[in-house]
Amino acid sequence: MNIVYPLLNVLIALLAAPLMAGIINRVKAFFAGRKGPSLLQLYFDIGKLLRKGAVYSRTTGVFFRLGPPVGLAAVFMALFFIPWGAYPAVLFFPGDLVLFVYLLGTQRFFMILAALDTGSSFEGMGAGRDAQFSVLSEAVLFLCLAVMSAASGSVSLNGMLCSAGGKIWQVSPPVLIVVVFVLYIILLVENYRVPFDDPNTHLELTMIHEVMALDHGGADLAMINYASALKFWILAALPAGLLFPYALNPDFPGNALLFFGIIAATAVLTGIVESGMARLRLLKVPQLLTAAAALSLVALIFLAK
Amino acid sequence: MFFLLDSLSAFFLVPLLVLSALSALYGWGYLRKGKGSESAGRQWFFFNILVAGMIAVLLAADSLMFLVCWEIMALSSFFLVVSRDEDKTARQAGFIYLGAAHIGTAVLLLMFALLSVPGVPSGFWNSAAFSASGVQISRAFLLTLGIFGFGMKAGFMPLHIWLPKAHPAAPSHVSALMSGIMIKTGIYGILRLFSVLGGGVDAWCGGALILAGICSGVIGMLLALGQRDSKRVLAYSSIENIGIICMGIGLAVYARVCGSTLVCLLALSGALLHLFNHAFFKGLLFMAAGAAAKSCGTRDPDALGGCAKALPVTSVSFFLGSAGASGIPLLNGFAGKFLIYLAAFCGLSLKGSGLLFPCVGVIAGLSLSGCLSLACFSGLSGVMFLGKPRGRQDVLSEYSTLMCAAMIAICAVCLFLTFAGPLFSFPLAGAAAIVFQSADFLVLPGLADRLVPLSLAAAAGYILAALGIVFRRVLLRRRTVSAVETWNCGYANPGGRMQYTAASFFYPLRKTFTFFNVRKNAVAVSKTAVFPAGYKGEAQSVPGIFKVFLSGISAKLEESLSRLRWLQQGRLHVYIMYIMAALLILLLWKIR
Numbered sequence: 022m023n024i025v026y027p028l029l030n031v032l033i034a035l036l037a038a039p040l041m042a043g044i045i046n047r048v049k050a051f052f053a054g055r056k057g058p059s060l061l062q063l064y065f066d067i068g069k070l071l072r073k074g075a076v077y078s079r080t081t082g083v084f085f086r087l088g089p090p091v092g093l094a095a096v097f098m099a100l101f102f103i104p105w106g107a108y109p110a111v112l113f114f115p116g117d118l119v120l121f122v123y124l125l126g127t128q129r130f131f132m133i134l135a136a137l138d139t140g141s142s143f144e145g146m147g148a149g150r151d152a153q154f155s156v157l158s159e160a161v162l163f164l165c166l167a168v169m170s171a172a173s174g175s176v177s178l179n180g181m182l183c184s185a186g187g188k189i190w191q192v193s194p195p196v197l198i199v200v201v202f203v204l205y206i207i208l209l210v211e212n213y214r215v216p217f218d219d220p221n222t223h224l225e226l227t228m229i230h231e232v233m234a235l236d237h238g239g240a241d242l243a244m245i246n247y248a249s250a251l252k253f254w255i256l257a258a259l260p261a262g263l264l265f266p267y268a269l270n271p272d273f274p275g276n277a278l279l280f281f282g283i284i285a286a287t288a289v290l291t292g293i294v295e296s297g298m299a300r301l302r303l304l305k306v307p308q309l310l311t312a313a314a315a316l317s318l319v320a321l322i323f324l325a326k
Numbered sequence: 327m328f329f330l331l332d333s334l335s336a337f338f339l340v341p342l343l344v345l346s347a348l349s350a351l352y353g354w355g356y357l358r359k360g361k362g363s364e365s366a367g368r369q370w371f372f373f374n375i376l377v378a379g380m381i382a383v384l385l386a387a388d389s390l391m392f393l394v395c396w397e398i399m400a401l402s403s404f405f406l407v408v409s410r411d412e413d414k415t416a417r418q419a420g421f422i423y424l425g426a427a428h429i430g431t432a433v434l435l436l437m438f439a440l441l442s443v444p445g446v447p448s449g450f451w452n453s454a455a456f457s458a459s460g461v462q463i464s465r466a467f468l469l470t471l472g473i474f475g476f477g478m479k480a481g482f483m484p485l486h487i488w489l490p491k492a493h494p495a496a497p498s499h500v501s502a503l504m505s506g507i508m509i510k511t512g513i514y515g516i517l518r519l520f521s522v523l524g525g526g527v528d529a530w531c532g533g534a535l536i537l538a539g540i541c542s543g544v545i546g547m548l549l550a551l552g553q554r555d556s557k558r559v560l561a562y563s564s565i566e567n568i569g570i571i572c573m574g575i576g577l578a579v580y581a582r583v584c585g586s587t588l589v590c591l592l593a594l595s596g597a598l599l600h601l602f603n604h605a606f607f608k609g610l611l612f613m614a615a616g617a618a619a620k621s622c623g624t625r626d627p628d629a630l631g632g633c634a635k636a637l638p639v640t641s642v643s644f645f646l647g648s649a650g651a652s653g654i655p656l657l658n659g660f661a662g663k664f665l666i667y668l669a670a671f672c673g674l675s676l677k678g679s680g681l682l683f684p685c686v687g688v689i690a691g692l693s694l695s696g697c698l699s700l701a702c703f704s705g706l707s708g709v710m711f712l713g714k715p716r717g718r719q720d721v722l723s724e725y726s727t728l729m730c731a732a733m734i735a736i737c738a739v740c741l742f743l744t745f746a747g748p749l750f751s752f753p754l755a756g757a758a759a760i761v762f763q764s765a766d767f768l769v770l771p772g773l774a775d776r777l778v779p780l781s782l783a784a785a786a787g788y789i790l791a792a793l794g795i796v797f798r799r800v801l802l803r804r805r806t807v808s809a810v811e812t813w814n815c816g817y818a819n820p821g822g823r824m825q826y827t828a829a830s831f832f833y834p835l836r837k838t839f840t841f842f843n844v845r846k847n848a849v850a851v852s853k854t855a856v857f858p859a860g861y862k863g864e865a866q867s868v869p870g871i872f873k874v875f876l877s878g879i880s881a882k883l884e885e886s887l888s889r890l891r892w893l894q895q896g897r898l899h900v901y902i903m904y905i906m907a908a909l910l911i912l913l914l915w916k917i918r
Contacts, residue, residue: 074805074807075805075807075808076808076810077809078810078812078813079812080713080811080812083634084634087795089794090793090794090797090798091787093794094790094791094794097790098787098790112779114776115668116664116667116671116776120655122693123653123654123660123664124787126654126696126697126700127656129704133704134645134704134707134712136708137704137705137826138712138713139812140812140825141812142824145825145830145831146830148708148831149826149832149833149835152701155700155701156697156835157697157838159693159696163689163690163693167671167674167689170675171674174676174677175675176668176672235813239802244798
């Protein structure tokens with residue numbers, strides 16, 4: 022298989038990922054009756070941040086400075102394991118899905134350390150909640166991957182989403198619809214979206230992601246924002262890979278565009294969800310995630326039948 | 327022939343020898359300046375005996391030799407646990423450890439008695455000669471005894487009670503050795519038992535091991551979250567890692583019964599590789615925690631903080647160990663877990679193999695315990711070493727150069743192991759072939775192929791992160807970089823004690839899993855004649871689930887057994903009469 026197309030897809034992801042944040046914000050602005058920021062706002066923000074100097078807290082040390090680059094490196098690596106519609110992933114090997122999830126964990130590990138390095142109780146609070154939610158969401162993600170593995174008979178993301186060529190849907194469509202739904206919940210919680218976290222609240226005691234980035238600025242903040250945009254793209258690519266209409270001609274040149282269209286649609290959906298509901302009380306979040314875990318277990322039991 | 331070296335014992339011997347040499351180096355610094363230096367001779371004596379005992383346990387070729395060495399190992403580690411015998415908690419921990427170790431040995435004694443072969447007084451242990459001798463015994467009974475007896479040493483969840491008490495009580499280099507290697511001799515025992523039984527195993531045994539592994543992995547980590555003693559957190563994390571190893575072995579057994587050699591090899595290799603890596607990162611963590619405690623004078627993470635700048639070697643060691651324990655792919659804790667995951671996913675993808683439920687159990691258990699350990703170790707290391715000091719720690723420095731040297735050496739070993747995964751493919755296959763007495767594992771290709779991507783990924787991760795750092799440095803080259811106070815909502819003078827503590831960091835997680843983790847507050851007031859003289863408060867995490875069952879059972883047991891208390895007179899001549907009566911009964915029984 023030609024390596025150019027997969028690499029081209031990674032390149033498009035790297036360029037287009039910040040656009041999704043713009044789409045979400047535009048959709049939210051539409052529902053609120055506002056004009057809203059430009060679709061390219063995150064590009065402008067990142068560009069501006071990269072041109073700035075840096076301000077570091079006196080309390081911080083090496084780990085505060087390690088967090089953003091290591092986090093970005095981890096998310097960047099995870100990008101290479103995702104197949105893009107009809108095109109395979111750049112890299113794949115048996116068990117790459119485990120490395121994929123643990124790379125996301127690596128980013129979290131370093132972000133938590135960076136947050137604790139500031140010595141601020143605000144950041145500690147966000148880090149503690151991030152740790153709490155991630156325990157449940159990553160376990161649920163593994164269960165989803167288990168369902169996909171059992172349905173497709175493959176042990177790599179590429180085999181589950183791409184090379185099976187849509188045959189995965191012949192196993193049990195209801196099971197896969199449940200999996201897509203659970204993957205979408207994971208997308209919301211891992212990207213700190215409503216109903217789990219509200220990206221608009223900047224200085225409230227309930228926030229998670231924003232507070233962990235509170236003391237970062239300049240190039241560090243640019244890296245964190247860019248890594249978040251990439252992470253949204255990556256986690257949207259999992260349900261998008263399942264939903265990709267493989268019945269189409271595999272040589273159809275619009276395949277790549279179609280795939281990116283599904284990811285953009287995920288961003289639109291996220292904007293609608295955020296406009297339509299408030300964030301959950303923090304105590305309710307584990308219950309919702311446990312329900313998601315139960316759903317994926319039910320899906321597995323259906324498969325076993 | 328008393329001793330025998332094969333690829334299974336060799337696989338355990340390598341980490342034992344490396345880690346005990348480095349522990350000794352660390353212990354040299356740890357004991358030299360200590361206040362209790364008069365007991366250093368005693369400590370070295372038992373340390374050397376312990377190391378020799380463990381080596382002999384791994385090499386023993388017959389039952390008698392194994393049991394004697396097993397007992398030497400248990401007793402010498404007991405004396406090391408109580409090395410601070412002026413401390414009441416250390417004495418109590420030692421007593422519980424001694425009791426637990428002997429219950430385990432008693433069960434093993436029974437197992438070895440059943441394993442005996444007529445004409446061979448000392449029995450077979452280190453070879454397949456037993457299964458060849460044609461003695462018929464119930465395999466299920468033997469396996470049950472073995473899992474219970476060896477599980478006591480390994481610290482499987484309901485049998486773990488001694489572990490979180492004994493490990494913090496021992497000096498840090500001994501805890502490193504106990505947690506890194508000694509508890510693994512329990513795992514060795516179970517694997518050797520499979521080998522002695524000729525590789526014949528049953529599905530129930532795999533299921534039981536997976537269940538024990540999930541319990542140890544998840545509940546062990548949940549209990550670690552509530553502890554206020556860094557070494558006790560590490561002890562609970564050892565239970566978690568034993569759980570991971572146990573899940574891998576259980577899955578291997580199950581896959582063996584179901585006839586999937588590849589899944590079996592992957593799971594067993596994963597378990598063994600994790601065992602090897604855990605020895606080093608957990609040893610490193612215990613040493614770093616001990617060094618921090620020596621420098622700062624406390625093991626309570628909530629009293630520490632901000633010592634990364636004053637204790638560079640200790641903090642970097644603790645962070646590397648934490649990264650290993652969290653299983654992030656940049657360090658050596660990942661490879662073993664990866665292989666077990668891979669085995670479970672391979673088992674899932676095989677249609678109709680009957681492996682679906684064990685595999686789902688392993689995936690769920692591994693992911694939950696893995697995420698919990700990531701949360702636990704990122705929080706613990708962050709609270710202990712980052713931020714501002716919480717107490718008075720004005721003049722901190724590294725306690726001893728020798729300790730630093732030992733920790734740096736183990737850091738280097740951990741980094742080497744991160745990239746050395748593929749080198750393990752042959753030793754792992756050899757050990758698996760011994761465990762299940764089958765040469766299939768040696769011809770099965772692919773173990774190295776599965777580990778190469780991990781080494782490459784770790785290398786890519788380091789390079790990319792370095793590129794990111796260089797990129798930022800280039801950007802900031804001609805710009806102003808200023809230093810200010812951390813932003814605290816406009817408050818200009820934030821103190822160290824305003825920071826988030828470990829207790830508050832883990833509160834949301836503990837709250838989510840209240841059922842397994844009950845916080846018990848105990849206040850002990852010591853009274854003089856009229857007025858209270860002293861007051862001691864203590865908060866402990868106890869497993870709610872065990873509290874309900876165990877305290878109920880033990881209360882019933884105590885009530886029924888207390889009726890027999892009149893037998894215990896406390897008078898010597900009554901006891902002599904008991905002995906006489908017992909002998910008489912035995913005599914009459916023989917004459918009959």
